[in-house]
Amino acid sequence: MKKMIRSIRFQIAIAAVLAAPAAWAQQAPLPPDPTEDRLMINAGFLSAHPDLRYRLLGLEDMRAGREADALRFFMRASYYADKPSQGMVAEMFWNGQGVEERDPAKAYAWMDLAAERGYEGFVALRERYWASLDEAQRQSALEHGQEIYAKYGDDAAQPRLTTAIRRGRNRITGSRVGAVGSLQIYVPGPAGFEQIDGSKFFDEKYWDPEQYMAWHDAIWMKPRVGKVTVGEIRAANDAPIDATSRIPHTAPLIDATEPATPERDEQGLGAEPLK
Template identity: 55%
Template sequence: MRKTMLLLALLPLSLGAIAAEKKAAPPPDPVEDPLLITAGFLTHHPDLKYRMLGMEAYKEKRFDDALRYFRRASFFADKPSQGMVAEMYWNGEGAPQDRALAYAWMDLAAERGYAGFLGLRERYWNALSAAERERATSEGQAVYARFGDEAAKPRYEFQLRTGRRNITGSRTGFTGNLQILVPGPAGEQSIPGSKFYDERYWDAKKYWAWQDNVWMKPAIGRVDVGDVEVVREGQPPKVDSRIPETRPQVDAPVPDVPEEPAPKPTP
């Protein structure tokens, strides 16, 4: 009987669920805040935007659309979306089943050493035949060239810089008393600039550190005839990729996506 990995259960984890720092509260979860979304926050955060659209499509069993959305998020260095692409290829959802290509994508999702994805990567590898392993390491080079961090992070950091330049008073680096007005059915609502422009959303180093805090240690389970096996903390799998290094393609074409649904009105 086919085992279904519960990777999808990880995707809705609150991206604001970082342990509170001594001098600063964690930022709000942008994908769960309708005001932030309506205010255009996701315009400059395509990783979160297309992961969210992919999640919605997947839950509605629109697997073709979900795969395309996850690939677009993956293009902007989103490791959870890369893991979902792997799962979908592994299970034949949205595309013909391709276990070798699935391994290449899960190897990519584990690129930063996130424990859950490393565990799934090793399970994939152990299930592959010798021929599949050979093809995975060969075809994986093209996957890394286009979607690996060396190519994807510079693209994403450009998005952050572009968005940050839109901050009122950005020359001084302060948002001050800036209020962002969002029109809605009941009139305009305001978002404090300090919430919208939290440094952890816009400074590249802080953004990647934030992502690491969220994804480094969560366990990933799987279902097998009603039982759940959990990848627990302990001796971590080997982090090094099995796929040979390749030259990053920062200017690779952006993956296409379905027509995006109209934004939901602000309550």
């Protein structure tokens, strides 16, 4: 199980949010990750960020061997524009995990979606997928892709995430007194109440939709690890990768039904880094 999870996460650069290996020591540090802060999680951060919430629950189910449930959580995170979760869905269809059988065509469509913003790790994997498909599978992938983009593409999913973040912020600040800069949030813990500065919890990069997208871009645009690298693809094709999607544009379905998932308690997800 550990070997399987490690393979998936390296292939789609999940490990980019973890500690970088020594080879990357000279690169600028990654932005802080609130999902590694137990106080941030226990203060209700995930309730306003469903993209991160359902991704983490999906990873927890993967660890526990509940692959079908993990797939459902990744699809629900995908509904809120989470590109790493879309990449996980692609890998699971590609490897036949959590599904009745492998579906390379559907896997390509999901990886094309994960690469929508030009994140290099996902673009590279998308090209590897495409090179492995036969003509019938390629046609099927493009057909599947239009339906997937309509529901999960950024044009449909980002407005949902924006609404969730704004509602969550209003709900949390509305239940407390004081300006954010001086606000102290008290979180119950094993040794009693602990406090976290409101300025940290309400950092604009987590609550302003444009800054939040930029925060994701800073982590995922050039992943630090990966089984398949952009350089390998270029060497094989002797040409730069074109990040443009092959899937025809489809009108977004912003009001599409949200995927259902099992009930899970996310308390404790931020107690330690996801390794």
